[in-house]
Amino acid sequence: MSSHAATIRPGPERSDKPSYLTDGHTLKSWLLTVDHKRIAILYLAAITVFFSVGGLLALLIRAELFTPKGDLFDSDTYNKLFTLHGIVMIFFFLIPSIPATLGNFLIPIMIGAKDVAFPKINLLSWYVYMTGGSMAVLVIVLGGVDTGWTLYPPFSSTYSNTNVALTAMAAFVTGFSSILTGLNFMVTIHKMRAPGMTWFRLPLFIWAHYATSLVMLLGTPVIAITVLTMAIERVFHVGIFDPTAGGDPVLFQHMFWFYSHPAVYIMILPGMGVISEVIACFTRKRIFGYAFVAMSSLGIAIIGFIVWGHHMYVTGQSTYADIVFSILTYIVAVPSAIKTFNWTATMYKGSVSMDTPMVYAMCFMGLFLIGGLTGLFCANLGLDVHIHDTYFIVAHFHYVMVGSAMFAYLAGLHFWFPKITGRMYSEGPAKFGAIIIFIGFNLTFFPQFILGYLGMPRRYHFYPEEWQVLNVLSSAGAMTLGAGILLSMLNIGWAIVAGAKASANPWMAKGLEWENASSPPITANFDEAPIVTEEAYNYPAQLPSAAHH
Amino acid sequence: MSDQAHAVPGGVRLAHHFDDLEQQHESAQLGMWAFMLTEIMFFGGLFLCYIVYRNLYPEAWQLASHQLNVLMGGVNTAVLICSSLTMALAIRTAQTGGGRIPQIGWLALTLLFGTAFLVIKTFEYKEKFEHGLIPGPSFIDPSGHAAAVFGAEVRHARIFFSLYFIMTGLHAFHMIVGIGMMFWTMRCSWKGYYTASNYDGLEMFGLYWHFVDIVWIFLFPLLYLLGAHATGGGGHH
Amino acid sequence: MSGHTQHHIVPLRHYIGVFVALIVLTAATYLTALIDMGPLNTPVAMAIAIVKALLVILIFMHVKYSNRLIQTMVIASALWLMIMFGFAGGDYLTRGWISG
Numbered sequence: 062m063s064s065h066a067a068t069i070r071p072g073p074e075r076s077d078k079p080s081y082l083t084d085g086h087t088l089k090s091w092l093l094t095v096d097h098k099r100i101a102i103l104y105l106a107a108i109t110v111f112f113s114v115g116g117l118l119a120l121l122i123r124a125e126l127f128t129p130k131g132d133l134f135d136s137d138t139y140n141k142l143f144t145l146h147g148i149v150m151i152f153f154f155l156i157p158s159i160p161a162t163l164g165n166f167l168i169p170i171m172i173g174a175k176d177v178a179f180p181k182i183n184l185l186s187w188y189v190y191m192t193g194g195s196m197a198v199l200v201i202v203l204g205g206v207d208t209g210w211t212l213y214p215p216f217s218s219t220y221s222n223t224n225v226a227l228t229a230m231a232a233f234v235t236g237f238s239s240i241l242t243g244l245n246f247m248v249t250i251h252k253m254r255a256p257g258m259t260w261f262r263l264p265l266f267i268w269a270h271y272a273t274s275l276v277m278l279l280g281t282p283v284i285a286i287t288v289l290t291m292a293i294e295r296v297f298h299v300g301i302f303d304p305t306a307g308g309d310p311v312l313f314q315h316m317f318w319f320y321s322h323p324a325v326y327i328m329i330l331p332g333m334g335v336i337s338e339v340i341a342c343f344t345r346k347r348i349f350g351y352a353f354v355a356m357s358s359l360g361i362a363i364i365g366f367i368v369w370g371h372h373m374y375v376t377g378q379s380t381y382a383d384i385v386f387s388i389l390t391y392i393v394a395v396p397s398a399i400k401t402f403n404w405t406a407t408m409y410k411g412s413v414s415m416d417t418p419m420v421y422a423m424c425f426m427g428l429f430l431i432g433g434l435t436g437l438f439c440a441n442l443g444l445d446v447h448i449h450d451t452y453f454i455v456a457h458f459h460y461v462m463v464g465s466a467m468f469a470y471l472a473g474l475h476f477w478f479p480k481i482t483g484r485m486y487s488e489g490p491a492k493f494g495a496i497i498i499f500i501g502f503n504l505t506f507f508p509q510f511i512l513g514y515l516g517m518p519r520r521y522h523f524y525p526e527e528w529q530v531l532n533v534l535s536s537a538g539a540m541t542l543g544a545g546i547l548l549s550m551l552n553i554g555w556a557i558v559a560g561a562k563a564s565a566n567p568w569m570a571k572g573l574e575w576e577n578a579s580s581p582p583i584t585a586n587f588d589e590a591p592i593v594t595e596e597a598y599n600y601p602a603q604l605p606s607a608a609h610h
Numbered sequence: 611m612s613d614q615a616h617a618v619p620g621g622v623r624l625a626h627h628f629d630d631l632e633q634q635h636e637s638a639q640l641g642m643w644a645f646m647l648t649e650i651m652f653f654g655g656l657f658l659c660y661i662v663y664r665n666l667y668p669e670a671w672q673l674a675s676h677q678l679n680v681l682m683g684g685v686n687t688a689v690l691i692c693s694s695l696t697m698a699l700a701i702r703t704a705q706t707g708g709g710r711i712p713q714i715g716w717l718a719l720t721l722l723f724g725t726a727f728l729v730i731k732t733f734e735y736k737e738k739f740e741h742g743l744i745p746g747p748s749f750i751d752p753s754g755h756a757a758a759v760f761g762a763e764v765r766h767a768r769i770f771f772s773l774y775f776i777m778t779g780l781h782a783f784h785m786i787v788g789i790g791m792m793f794w795t796m797r798c799s800w801k802g803y804y805t806a807s808n809y810d811g812l813e814m815f816g817l818y819w820h821f822v823d824i825v826w827i828f829l830f831p832l833l834y835l836l837g838a839h840a841t842g843g844g845g846h847h
Numbered sequence: 848m849s850g851h852t853q854h855h856i857v858p859l860r861h862y863i864g865v866f867v868a869l870i871v872l873t874a875a876t877y878l879t880a881l882i883d884m885g886p887l888n889t890p891v892a893m894a895i896a897i898v899k900a901l902l903v904i905l906i907f908m909h910v911k912y913s914n915r916l917i918q919t920m921v922i923a924s925a926l927w928l929m930i931m932f933g934f935a936g937g938d939y940l941t942r943g944w945i946s947g
Binding site: 174175177178179180182240243244245247248251252253278279280281282283285286287290293298299300301305306307308309312315316319360609 | 627636637640642644645647648649651652653654655656658659662663666667677739745746747749750765766768769771772773775776799
């Protein structure tokens, strides 16, 4: 592809400047840091806690569903379990997961900058996130909330006896951390690129995060005002969405999904960015159709804003609106398909090495295919009436959010682990963990497609006995999934403490973060400000295999 | 990008991670506009509520709008326009190298107009309280004032007043935040931070102030003027 | 980088002119509201408000003299508002089209 001979630089010699990890050891040097890398670590720590809480709630839900009777929890408790699982996982894990950790850490390095455009705002976003997170924890301590994560009125604004207003405010506050992150990313990518780093030399991870930041900026304020309005209605008993007061609850759903559908793309787009990086590295090839993959990120971000009505086919929304939203939903599948096809084409005749990140990436492609295609079933106006609010929907969005977003997150964590920590994890347990997670995941959620198609509604903890076999399979899968994640977390945790030292470029990958920054990077990221002279993924035609450690 | 980048005029601060002042300025400008984009969408959600309910309940909307004080709303519109002018002139003073005293003078005038707006708004809210037009459970009390005024439309009128208070309240909240930031900006101005070559902070604050003005430009006709023609513009009864 | 965006100084008379226009348009909003123009009431009021907002955005907020990126963002924010209003409003507008 390139005219001059491409080479892969092994990365800089160990700098005599302290790495970002050793540049200050006090608690204050962490809590008041403006270094994007340290803020990424702060986010990583907090997100891991919320992920564990959300995962534990999921295991409790599946434990209850082992049997058709409500053995472990009563209905009220069960309602709270799935509500809190949804709220914690969506607002406190999936939305910030990749952007706030890997994005924060990597975006400035990948574009050759010293930091994000607004380092103090970056730190502020973490504190805002922690404030929202503390409110969510307070909700749990005070007895939870039972509306479902969607907070639909009139139940939420009028009838529920749980901590709805506090939950709404937790989502409201956390939204601002997302806005601040998106704002920082957008300005950073526009204004902080190194000399020579043109738009079409950007790694696809950056394109994905650029598209994500647009969704964060344009969508998040709408959910903020929506939940605020709902909370005001609840606290002050004013009429806005309550139908007995003349309000229209469907209007809430319009506003809610104007954000919450694009929010799905906040969760998945950064993951797609990770997958592009991983596939390029472990096939030693430039991503096939680079420009198409880059533009498909923008396409998803933009079209993703005009499909939200597909959540509302059975609400009494106008049939004409249904038809328009349905067509647009089919169209948004096109850019997603472009990505999947191009990743696959990249692997064709590539030098594929199955290291742990690549294993996760392969899992991602298969699971995203299933998640995406079942989304088209749901987009169908007729079929959706049958599967709406059943386990089919639950399975579909878990294939996208867990099977895709979480797998991409794990792929990215493993891929950039040596860069972030300066150490290497054990490949064996990591790969084993990935396979356990893959098996557990499919065992959990594939039976749910069948259950949903048979008519099992979501959000109930009683079910007819003939569905027990599939439910037991699903619950057993959840336990396996939990064990696999625990294994991977322990492996990573052990590597942080005792992993072998990693070189600057252990995968022999292209990219400024590998070729120009040490592992772990110094506080200013680079000893010398990089100047970019080549396109992204400019792998040599002669293929050196990845040299570990 | 260039070596002389860090040689910047006195009083101006270049953050460590920027190459030069131009990059710093463009980043600040873009960031501020991105923030205002989120503000537009934030208020946009409320305007959507307004559009939907106004089209569902046009009669209630007209009756309820008629209860608002057009004079106070109109005066407030003028007050905000004045404050936008003085804000623009404060920035122009910095641009043209005017010293800190004229800068602070224009900012103080802006502050005065901003405060006047809030004072008038407070009187308006007080009036609504006295007339029982606060959208709570008591609003639809059959023996209350609102029920007498709106009759069968009282529930729908309550939605109007809910939106009126949320929209103007959120706008007033932005004004209060703006006034808080005004003191900070005046302090920076007093310290001589804003010169002809760098007045980023002042410029960004100005953008915020103008944005809040624009929100009001839309709120005034949408909330206050719907019932005006019904009675030949008597405004408040 | 284009430069000079920061240093464009708007002539004083432009500011005064915009100010006068804003006051006049505010009066016009009020006066037109006194006349019942039927279905035109709201479009006229909104047209005046949009002109006022544009004056503030273009002159007071210097967007007329800003770079293409800023101008794009202003247009994008208006566009996204229209997307929200249009698609949500479209539902309400067409609900009655099919009976039963």
